Amino acid sequence: MNSTEPHLGTPVDHPIARQITDVLEPKNWLLVITLVVGWHADRFAGIAWGLVAGIFSAVLPILWIKWGEKRGHWGDRHIRRRQDRLIVIPGIMVSVLAGIALMVVFDAPREVLALILAMMASLIVFMAVTAVWKISFHTAVPAGAVAVASLIYGPWALLFCALIVVIGWSRVVLKDHTLAQVVAGAVAGGGIAAYVFSLMR
Template sequence: MAASGRAIRVKNKTARWLTEAFQPPVVVTVQLLISPLVQDGFPATMAYGALAALFVCVLPLLLLLVLVRLGKVTDHHVSDRRQRLPVLLMALASILAGLLVLTAAGAPASVIAMVLAVVGGVVVLAAVSPFWKMSGHAAAISCSAVVAVLMLGAAWTPLLLLIPAVGWSRVVLRAHTLAQVVAGSLFGGVVMAGIWWLLRLWLVP
């Protein structure tokens, strides 16, 4: 019994670490920072990726933490599905403001393409959230891992192992069902990454 209890604690601790380490704001920030890699000027153009991350990840997360502090939202993962729509709409407003700033600042098309892919993801999650709790963690890590492999090459394929690992963590912590994790993974890895790929072909010279 003691050994079984220790195994459960280790499993839960590992799942919690994966959930926190690869939560959407962290994953998407890295994704945005490397987004200019496909254009000339990198790594100097990472500054535009950082500016994008400010509006896409940092500001929405700070506002979310304020809402958690005020008791308006349960936690920073927005575990209560009913609270997700207003939080996602708040994030969308920040992202759209960021797009305006990035455009005015002359950001590389590669950064704009990545932000637009994120916009597509947030819009769909916001539309689905009132009815079903599709995993944002799974969508974010799947999109980021697939995009990283497409950008950096086959040598980075092991990054795809993060997709089932993060998905497993969400199921273990009972934050999502297996179906919600699979749906999020497919949405992020196919739809969001696909949007980025098409926009990259269209926008990036």
């Protein structure tokens, strides 16, 4: 199977863009925002729940991705091929659903539960979009994290939008996404997260 989308072309070797993509990948944003929301929700007890949320939304999904990568089911942890994402995303959804169930049963802080529900809503929408178009998770996840952080800590958190711009640049330079895909990812990711988190908190 062709390793690239038809309109993206051959991947580009750009060390700085690659480092940005790797260091600021979605997993790392998820691990940070789950702890940030956990602290706001219930201080140290909330951080414990944030760790639980991080395990089900970031750690287990990346283990699932690495498992498939090692077996050659998809190219790398960034899942360049859109078709592969249609297999990867449902696996992530199962993990997030398990986390939601655990939080509901053991009465997790409302804000932490609202955060992971926002993640689930985003996954559902992005799964539908991915069936026809390769929208960017690399900009969607940080945009969602920044949106949630701004709701609980104030507008100063929006300063981190600068990092989303840098990530989008890296994805376009590497030819992993088009400009439209990174912009759509940021707008959709931030919008869905802000709406669902506000509704459920």
